[in-house]
Amino acid sequence: MTDDREAIVPVWTLATGDVRVPALAGDGPMTAERLAELRSVLAALSDEPIATLEVRPLSDKLDRGRGIPLDAASPLAQHLSQLITQSAQSSSVAAKATATGEGLYRMVVPAKVAAQFGQGIIRPMTAKGAVSGIRSALVNSKGTIVDAATFVPVGKAAAAGAVGGAGATAGVAVAGSAALTVAAPLVLMAVAVGVSANADHQRQQAIERITELLEQLHDQKLDDERSELNGCRDAIDKATAILLDQGKLGVSLGLDSAVHAIGKALGNADSRLAQWQSALNKLPDDKAVEIDTLTKSFPGIDDHGGTFRTHLELADLAIALKRRVIVLQAVEHAQSDPGNLFENFARELKADQQRLDKLESSIADVLEHLSALELARPNGFRPILTIGEVDRLMRAASRIRKLGDSIMVNSRATDVAIEISRNKDGSVVVFPAQAA
Structure with missing residues (x-):
């Protein structure tokens, strides 16, 4: 991951229920455009909310003061830790990307699902002094944005679904379907905090x-x-x-x-x-x-x-x-x-x-x-x-x-991104949800 142009980014496909959809992704690498298309198709074909989760190197320049910190014992941190541990056992790409214990995780919820949260609750993040008005925390270890990465699906990794009574079914979606990790509590907690x-x-x-x-x-x-x-x-x-x-x-x-x-x-x-x-x-x-x-x-x-x-x-x-x-x-x-x-x-x-x-x-x-x-x-x-x-x-x-x-209401629905920084001790900081 030293060359931004050849960065390999693991990506999980997370479902909030046990669903069956066509196996569209396969095991091969994808471009960012292909990943966005896949997310839209899965959202259209599934009755259950489906999100994607990426992991990038964690930059020292990241402003953690913008987010909400949660310690390693919190349900969100535990769900994420269990997803990482179980994924590393079956995917060398995931194991390499998560080996340090820290990283910047980005969960994207499709516009179809985000519309359920109300039209005004998600707005673009405004950055002081930025003409575009949008700020993204997705940067590499050098502090620069990675925009030409290759995404590799991580399949057959089950996230623990119940911690402290937060239960929902967890595991891999039914055979014959896409490699969807069922992780309702993880998605719920990420969306709620974001x-x-x-x-x-x-x-x-x-x-x-x-x-x-x-x-x-x-x-x-x-x-x-x-x-x-x-x-x-x-x-x-x-x-x-x-x-x-x-x-x-x-x-x-x-x-x-x-x-x-x-x-x-x-x-x-x-x-x-x-x-x-x-x-x-x-x-x-x-x-x-x-x-x-x-x-x-x-x-x-x-x-x-x-x-x-x-x-x-x-x-x-x-x-x-x-x-x-x-x-x-x-x-x-x-x-x-x-x-x-x-x-x-x-x-x-x-x-x-x-x-x-x-x-x-x-x-x-x-x-x-x-x-x-x-x-x-x-x-x-x-x-x-x-x-x-x-x-x-x-x-x-x-x-x-x-x-x-x-005036910012009644705008076209967009995908919603929730960014989570994970420290070596398992604690996390969840940043404000924003338009992806």
Whole structure:
């Protein structure tokens, strides 16, 4: 694996149930394009979620602070360790790639399956200073991206399916089918932690933006609202750690109080959304709108900060926190029925996402409507505008048009990637799930 152009990457095909699909992959090497095609075909042919798992060298430059750490005794780390151990016994490629005990594992869940998790829960990771806005942790030991690797299937390796009561069947899919490793708990845990990390990344971004806006506004009421929401993080983090270690949630965690605070914030977002929609409905159709008329219902919309933009960020923060709570609830339901692990997880997650998706979509509609508005010059007795009025009109028009840039819902479904770094001691760090 010293030459990037000739890198050999083992890839496992993981199923969440005992399924029969045609043997499409074979035992020969594949290109990245062929692997993507295989993943799509398997997702289309199978009734059970099927994911792929790759392993690469672990770079020293990897920023582990972006992810959620789990120790070697956690179920996810144990499932991954058992998959590695059993694979190494039957595959020389897997044995060589995992010999050091550390590596960067990348699980990709097809778009067909990812759609079950809600339309807004997976978004591209944003990297500060990156024009593309996408950051990938898939690099080699030198810190450079490997983009011309050869993928070799690892078959007939069974992952342990039950650790601490997280059970689901495990082993190789039925004879005569593709070499699918049945590893429902591994897929469930990876998706759950990756989605939770993604939601927390959104929370961090929202907090940063709100803090910046509040420094300009000096609004104590909105500052209290932000503090109450951000204070929910401690209870959610503890609940996440307990559930991912397959413990039981208790009232002492304070999760009930956090859920109440998040619910109140979502109620505020719903109320503000209704006011925005009402204000837009009152505007005349196909007619330019004065800035002063617009700022009565959307205060500060023409400024860099403003109350309206802070309300938007508070809604984003509440949604991000609620998404983390939904993941916790979905994992808890899935673990309560080991025989129906991943299906329960996906069903609970999808059902509870509907309200958030609707709220997010409705806010996006408001922003889209606002960004398309034409601004009128101020009414007055003077036929000529002052330089200050012209500047304000131009700045306001530019800032209002940019509101549409933040719309990210209803985008085409894409494959979802969850990246996991594994250390020599078996502990792991799971990075935010992102569009593959």
